[in-house]
Amino acid sequence: MGSFWVPKFKITHDFEASKVLQDAGLKLPFPSQAEFDDLLLNPGGHLKVSQVVHKSFIEVDEEGTLLQFL
Numbered sequence: 001m002g003s004f005w006v007p008k009f010k011i012t013h014d015f016e017a018s019k020v021l022q023d024a025g026l027k028l029p030f031p032s033q034a035e036f037d038d039l040l041l042n043p044g045g046h047l048k049v050s051q052v053v054h055k056s057f058i059e060v061d062e063e064g065t066l067l068q069f070l
Contacts, residue, residue, distance in 0.1 A: 006060060014055035021052060 055070040 008061045010057060010059040012055070012057040014053055017052045017054045018049075 057066075057068055059066045
């Protein structure tokens, strides 16, 4: 088997995913359907999910490949 050279690189990508999730049928955590007030220590507060951000990256270096989804 011969050797080959692969350059070091890092690729990142992120996007706001709320609309994608709602279009897929996920409704509960968003403002129109959210009912998280029971989780709060302060009665009368309002807890809701206003934004979902998906971020991923791939990094290749001398140590190997790292793939992460955040």
